[in-house]
Amino acid sequence: MLKITNLQKTFNPGTVNAKVALSGFDLTIEDGDFVTVIGGNGAGKSTMLNAICGVWRPDYGSIEIDGVDVTNMPEHKRAKFLGRVFQDPMKGTSPDMEIAENLSIAARRGTKRKLIWGCPRKERESYKALLAQLELGLENRLSTKVGLLSGGQRQAVTLLMATLRKPKLLLLDEHTAALDPKTAAKVLSITDKLVTENKLTTLMVTHNMYDAIKYGNRLIMLHEGRVVVDIKGEQKKSLTVEDLLALFEAGSGSKFASDKELLSK
């Protein structure tokens, strides 16, 4: 489904601030995989996601989604393959527009927008059932401006928008990090439900090792721009945080200063 080959990216090249974010990054994800991604600050998690989304072009290497080389495809074009939820709850929705309008824009991701009615009545009605499954009481607030919702509600709506038109790949960039623990748990359970029901291939970056272990069928850990730990299937099911730390030390050749590096933001 996703094939990243020898990806390289250096920020601010040729300056004192030059930072090698990815150096020969390889990753292949199979159809239907739910992969959780962890790693300390600067490990390359966000850089990896941004590369897949096309926020900038890599210096070297290639990215393939579902057999299509998207390495040089602009961000808005490759959006048709991708569902995205950002870390910042404000980023994924249009605040001055209604919930229904936001959903209708997402429902047309990857299609050519035409001069026809953008959010017909019938379609509006169909969003009620979708919003109801979030169990946040949003089904009766179709005309509410998204800007009036809480961070958790907005993130839930963004999740819905990312999956409304089934993406080839769902990208979650620490999408619960900015929420309070209770809301974060709620949004995570909605995530799990949507991913399982729609059998979505998913990459979920998280700062929380427990979540990384709890969710998904595969776990990768990044360090200095490459994958140092990769655990799948049965091995992942019986994984503990202690195992993970030991694997990290073996994989990266360095010791963890403390758990904080992984657990904190």
Place this chain on the structure above:
Amino acid sequence: MAFLNALPGAVAEGLIWGLMAIGVYISYKILDIADLTVDGSICTGGCVFAVLLAAGMPVWLSVLIAFLAGALAGVITGLLHTALGIPSILAGILTQLLLYSVNLAILGGRSLVAIDPRANRLLLHMSNNPMAVVTAGLIIVATIVVLWLFFYTEVGLTLKSTGDNPDMSRAQGVNVKFNKVLGLAISNGIVALAGSLLAQYKGSANINDGRGAIVIGLAAIFIGLSVSMKIKPNFVVSLTGVIGGGVVYYIIYNFVILLGLKTDYLKMLSAIIVTLFLAVPYLKGEYFTKQKSILPAPTGEEEAGGEEHA
């Protein structure tokens, strides 16, 4: 009495500037771009109209081409911004500067081209103010209806989201760059349309028309929205408010002239009006809002409740 006599003229002119302000509203409020192209494109609209009319073209066709010329100016600003990466405010300034030469060329090197209202069937002219008010009103209603319909289409909705949240728009497959160019084209098209009406109303196209237009447009927006946001913050009410803002602005303007202000100071007056409308809400929030106490004032009921717990 003199003020009442000046009123129909002020309303007619205010309506035309209100139409221009709708163009500014699209760039400033919807796309979130402070587009300075309008100072040039409103003049372009007048120049194109006057020259085409003088060459014998029908009025409606001249107005249409004036609209397209303005739209083209918007496309230039849009491309400077999106394709060449120039900050939007600078892109607008560059196009505005460029348009001064273009407008001069359109006028054939003259600084003024007169339009004879007796020789041409104009849409509106200052010699018949009540009729001018009606015609300007009809054009405005038509413009608002078309825009209202447009902003509920698939394309229109993404144009709104482009200004509101470009990150979300890109993630949902919206071509943000294209939308910015499209929005600036529509915006400046409407501005040039207003320019062609203004030239008809005044009976001439002048190379200096439109200097400071952006300020008048913003004034109309701020005056209008300060009222319409209190009524109902939807699209049609906002646009109607902006038109009303244009009219109120011109009534104030005429009033101050009647008080005896020298016309040399009119631009300064525009700047002061806009400054006031920008500064007053800020100052109100900053200095004149009493801090609300964090805890609600105790009421009888709450006290009773407290006793129960005790």
